[in-house]
Amino acid sequence: MYFCFSGCGSLSFNLSPYIVVVLCFVLFCFVFPVSRGPIVQFKLSDIGEGIMEVTVKEWYVKEGDKVSQFDSICEVQSDKASVTITSRYDGVIKKLYYDVDATALVGKPLVDIETESGSEVIQEEDVVETPAMAREEHTHQEIKGHKTQATPSVRRLAMENNIKLSEVVGTGKDGRILKEDILNFLAKQTGAILPPTPEIQTPAPSSPVSTPASTKPPPSTPKPVFTGKDITEPLKGFSKAMVKTMTAALKIPHFGYCDEVDLSRLVALRAELRSVAEGRGVKLSYMPFFIKAASLSLLQFPVLNASVDEACQNITYKASHNIGLAMDTSQGLLVPNVKNAQLLSVFEIAQALNRLQALGAAGQLGTAELSGGTFTLSNIGSIGGTYAKPVIVPPEVAIGALGKIQILPRFDTTGQVIRAHIMKVSWSADHRIIDGATMCRFSNLWREYLENPASMVLDLK
Incomplete structure (x- = not known):
């Protein structure tokens, strides 16, 4: 040319x-410059449990970053759990509204996203601020006599995965089905486990909540810095949740009961099974045996696996044994629970505990792990001490605290002094509905299962 x-x-x-x-x-x-879509305010939607504010723990994006739907934007912590917030739009981050450790309010903007031209933009989060739902924001579908609430993008995701919305429990406001609900439902159908973030580091052998008999080196703590000044800071996150929970617990008349358990046979059994479990990739502690023995005992004493309403006028006997484990984490005291322990084997309970320990070590325990507990065991012996006075976690009605395992002299059936592995246990029960005799009988049965672990085989399903 x-x-x-x-x-x-x-x-x-x-x-x-x-x-x-x-x-x-x-x-x-x-x-003719490339056209961009509108800038939308990505608002913090209602994450349930009556939570109205959260603390921003970490940002995964910065201004100018490109994001797609389901990409992680930030991690927030409420007074109940840590939650990873994901994007609902494809676009570019234009503004971050909060710094790390700042308090974000439900219904207020988290970030501004410049959406891509032609992409579907629906202000899903606006439902948090406005009780009345606009017609263009939501579509309703009559299914089996009741309305399901979901946005077109959520319905499309359900349709692509052959999921009926009528079978999905919505966690949004007024039962609205969110994309997270579809993903969680899909995970349950396929047997997959969706952690809050893509990767979870497997804890080292000396990770938290190890066996009571194990000896761990004292944790390394930074040297205190003395400034000479008083420091006042607000309670937030899990510390704030503890204030609410323990204040409610103070209204419960606690009945205390203590006993000791000879774990000598269980110690020998675990020693035999530990290598087998490790060969399957699972760390076997004593706790799975304690939890399974508790579940078997709760079948005989269902009143300990119950809850009462605030006025103590009605009692609900729980069908599932969601047994909680008080766990000492970097975020404070958390109580995740093993769901449906009555349906699990000792090995399956160990698998569930390994997963909870990994999440706890990574600070990624979510609402799914921390809610729904029906009975709690506190393994205080993993840190130290023999007896405790555990406080009931409402709306539960009983809790047990396990002391450390000690090698102590005891008499056998012939009167000879022998070495025995002894663990103290301290129970607390809601004395409004549980009397001392019931608590004692439950403890005796639980102790019998552990002192003669072979007896559990007769009742395993």
């Missing part, structure tokens, strides 16, 4: 067709 520029004398030159195409493309981009 030949070009000649007038006014420049005899200046002329040849350009290849390829260069001409490139020049035309550049000129087109300047004259």
Whole structure:
């Protein structure tokens, strides 16, 4: 191709067709810039449990980053759990509204996202601020006599995975089905486990909540810095939750009962099974045996696996044994629970505990792990001490505290002094509905299962 520029004398030159195409493309981009979609405010939606504010723990994005739907934006911590917030739009982050450790309010913007041109933009989060739902924000579908609430994008996701919305429990406001609900439902159907973040580091052998008999080196703590000044800071996160829970617990008349358990046979049994479990990739502690023995005992004493309403006028006997484990984490005291322990084997309980320990070590325990407990065991012996006075976690009605395992002298059936592995246990029960005799009989049965672990085989299903 030949070009000649007038006014420049005899200046002329040849350009290849390829260069001409490139020049035309550049000129087109300047004259007709790529159109972007509108900037939308991504608001903090209602995460349930009556939570109205959270603390921003970590940002996974910064201004200028490109995000897609379901990409992690930030991690927030309420007074109940840590939650990872994911994007509902494809676009570019234009503004972050909060710094790390700042308090974010439900219904207020978290970030501004410049959406891509042509992408579907629906202000799903606005439902948090406005009780009345706009017609363009939500569509309703009559299924089996009741209405399901979900946005078009959620319905499309359900349709692509052949999921009926009528079978999904919505966790949004007024039962609205969120994308997270679809993903969790899909995970349950396929047997997958969806952690709050893509990766969870497996804890080292000396990770938290190890066996009571194990000896762990004292944790390394930074040297205190004395400033000479008083420091006042607000209670937030899990510390704030403890204030609410323990204040409610103070209204419960506690009945205490203590006993000791000879775990000598269980110690020998665990020693035999530990290598087998490790060969399957699972760390076997004593806690799975304690939990399974408790579940078997709760079948005989269902009143200990119950809950009462605030006025103590009605009692609900729980069908599931969701047994909680008080866990000491970097975030404070948390009580995740093993769901449906009555349906699990000792090995399956160990698997569940390994997962909870990994989540706790990574600070990723969510609402699913921390809610729904029906009975609690506190393994205070993993830190130290023999007896405790455990406080009931409402609306539960009983809790047990396990002391450390000690090798102590005891008499056998022939009167000879022998070495025995002794553990103290301290129970607390809601004395409004549980009397001392019931608590004592439950403890005796639980102790019998542990002192003669072979007896558990007769009742395992």
